[in-house]
Amino acid sequence: MKLQFWFEFASTYSYPAVMRAERAAAARGVALEWRPFLLGPLFHAQQGLKDSPFNAFPVKGAYMWRDLERVCEKHGLPFNRPHRFPQNGLNAARITLSLEQAERPAFVKAVYQANFVHDRDISDPQILHAAARRAGLDPLETLNALRSETLKQTLRTETGMAADLGVFGAPTFITPDGELFWGNDRLEDALDWAVAGTLRPHTQN
């Protein structure tokens, strides 16, 4: 069983999803396909937005920051509201695309922690260098990705593919039979669907 996991490095709710995904997937025997993309072009094309909706609409932003705080606490995840939002995830996304699937989770998690725990600038090659090292990768080799024209194009293609699949936010999960689930709080539903082709009935309590 496989589940596509589309995420954007600037996306706030992608942070808890990224930190929780491996364990939740392993518990169900589902293999995750980690696929970074850029949300900015989609927001612009689909909704005419030039900034995150959380900045464009302050009432939604205020809610999101508080909700994210609660969600992280619920899941036992450290969280510090970053000073920069949204950050530029372009470099991190290109690097991720240069990695094998098996190498991606550790690097991706290190970058999200740099953003949402340590308040670092994740477009900065030095920060990405440190994330690569923490992920057990060769940092210099990893940063070569930033010079690759091919990876630049790959990221464009991936972002276009996300749009074609109906993605409009992050994180988004897509099952092999084409069901799309949007949001950190749909992670478990998406995994259940990947396994069974349906959702587990809700245990009401």
Place this chain on the structure above:
Amino acid sequence: MKLQFWFEFASTYSYPAVMRAERAAAARGVALEWRPFLLGPLFHAQQGLKDSPFNAFPVKGAYMWRDLERVCEKHGLPFNRPHRFPQNGLNAARITLSLEQAERPAFVKAVYQANFVHDRDISDPQILHAAARRAGLDPLETLNALRSETLKQTLRTETGMAADLGVFGAPTFITPDGELFWGNDRLEDALDWAVAGTLRPHTQN
């Protein structure tokens, strides 16, 4: 323990929340305060929208209808996609405000079922008449609300209060200590918070 439950009759995700709320609240000993409001003026004031975001942004609408179908199936709720969307919930909201809290759930549920199960026009006094009867109310007396200037003003005041509280969507739950939770999928979190002033830790599986 009390929880404010803000809903809009046109709102799709308010349907599963309305159908699930009583049971989930009773299980935790929480009393719900059923508070209808109008989302249209808030969408306009906060986001410049003149239509539901699900119509304004088709990619979000397509997702929402499929997701709602899945959510209803998960919770064992009948669902038929209505031909009219969004419906005009003004009359239903005014009537609800004329009712005692204890009378509201049955009437509100009957109206949501008229919309999301039986595809009826919920602005139609005849449909509201039938909903009142199904809810065990005196239908003629109930429909008097539609002629009340006071209730017209009450609905305006309530909608303004929702905006002041930070509401930007429906359903929204607000705890006595001012925590706001948005969405059908936050019902349980909101109830847990109303009881304990915090969230129950997530049981990862």
